[in-house]
Amino acid sequence: MSLQTYSAADVARRWQNAPELDPETERRAALATIDFLADVRGKLSQHLDDMAKGNAAEDGSDLHAVWDFSGFDPKHLDFLLPTIGEGEVKILLFNGEARAADTGVPGLWRVQAGDEGHAANSFVLGRLPRTVLVVSERGETEVPKLVNPSADVFAAPAILEELGHELKEETASGRIEKLSDDPAFMVELQRQPLSPGDMTALLSTLGTGDIEVELQGFAHSRFTRTRVKNLWRSRIINNSGKTLLDAFVIARVPPEVPVSAEEFPEAVRKCTDLIEWIRHDLERGTIGGRREASHA
Numbered sequence: 001m002s003l004q005t006y007s008a009a010d011v012a013r014r015w016q017n018a019p020e021l022d023p024e025t026e027r028r029a030a031l032a033t034i035d036f037l038a039d040v041r042g043k044l045s046q047h048l049d050d051m052a053k054g055n056a057a058e059d060g061s062d063l064h065a066v067w068d069f070s071g072f073d074p075k076h077l078d079f080l081l082p083t084i085g086e087g088e089v090k091i092l093l094f095n096g097e098a099r100a101a102d103t104g105v106p107g108l109w110r111v112q113a114g115d116e117g118h119a120a121n122s123f124v125l126g127r128l129p130r131t132v133l134v135v136s137e138r139g140e141t142e143v144p145k146l147v148n149p150s151a152d153v154f155a156a157p158a159i160l161e162e163l164g165h166e167l168k169e170e171t172a173s174g175r176i177e178k179l180s181d182d183p184a185f186m187v188e189l190q191r192q193p194l195s196p197g198d199m200t201a202l203l204s205t206l207g208t209g210d211i212e213v214e215l216q217g218f219a220h221s222r223f224t225r226t227r228v229k230n231l232w233r234s235r236i237i238n239n240s241g242k243t244l245l246d247a248f249v250i251a252r253v254p255p256e257v258p259v260s261a262e263e264f265p266e267a268v269r270k271c272t273d274l275i276e277w278i279r280h281d282l283e284r285g286t287i288g289g290r291r292e293a294s295h296a
Contacts, residue, residue: 021075023289029079030278030287032072036080039067040108041271043125044264051261060127060261061179063107069121083274084108089257092212093135100129105270106263127179128258135210136252139229143167147205152197159187159198159248160205166250167231176230176251179258184251186234190243206231206248213257219244223254 021029047063050056056063069077085104092099098113109124111131124130143164146157166185170176189199209225219238226233230252236245259267281287 021079025075026079027282027288029073029076030282032076033080033083034275034278036067037271037275040105040125041268044107044268044271048264048268058261059179060264063126064130065125067123083278088216090214091132091257093131094210098131100124100132102259106267107259108267127261128253132211132253136225137229139209139225140227141229143228143231144205146201148201150197150201152195153201154198155192155194156198156201156205159192159202162187163231163248163250167228170230170250179253180251181255181260184249184255186247186249188245188247190246213254215256221256223249223257
């Protein structure tokens with residue numbers, strides 16, 4: 001086995017998080033998980049081949065595949081979900097009416113629409129679920145004029161003017177339409193001579209949009225789309241609660257959020273490693289309660 005991307009502790013933790021199933025159900029769930037991961041791996045490998053031949057966009061934006069949860073046995077999902085694990089990105093749309101989260105396999109997302117009791121769930125393979133991209137098209141197309149100016153507002157008008165100018169430039173060039181891996185244009189608020197009135201004026205003018213993203217890594221990052229299309233507020237807070245960054249960012253989606261096409265080969269390896277772990281544990285009876293020849 002290669003086992004390059006998951007440690008023994010990683011996989012043991014996944015088995016611990018899985019609900020207890022009877023041996024036969026667990027065995028079938030494990031085989032169904034192998035089939036699913038093999039399908040994901042096949043689609044990733046095919047897309048990488050298409051990219052190499054010039055038959056797909058080099059940034060990986062063409063990759064899109066969907067598996068509805070209705071196609072899975074619910075008990076198999078109880079095994080599959082903890083097996084693939086969770087990632088670091090959580091996305092809320094329309095205050096939680098829809099949500100997306102990455103898994104432990106780069107590019108594989110879980111998407112949910114509706115409330116918990118009547119939710120439609122699916123797996124989506126791609127740099128970013130298309131649902132998020134569709135919602136990102138909503139919003140005002142220009143930075144509005146300052147609202148509710150007061151005597152202690154000084155820097156806000158200049159910041160809004162700079163953001164408006166750059167947004168027009170990005171839109172006219174077409175760069176804004178791409179999911180870029182490059183750093184986005186930003187105005188760092190901590191570097192500005194802001195009064196309390198400035199911050200209030202900026203937040204009142206730009207408002208809050210329909211997309212919120214949380215990214216948990218070495219620090220906690222939150223990206224909130226404003227009411228203006230392609231304009232976000234980005235905040236990074238370390239584990240001690242100190243704000244490391246507070247900025248307005250111009251991007252279709254901040255580059256930290258989508259999976260990069262450079263991560264697709266890693267996703268292929270992770271699928272392979274998980275398949276091999278499951279096969280190995282089936283064969284030695286750790287899952288499924290008895291030895292079982294590998295499948296798929």
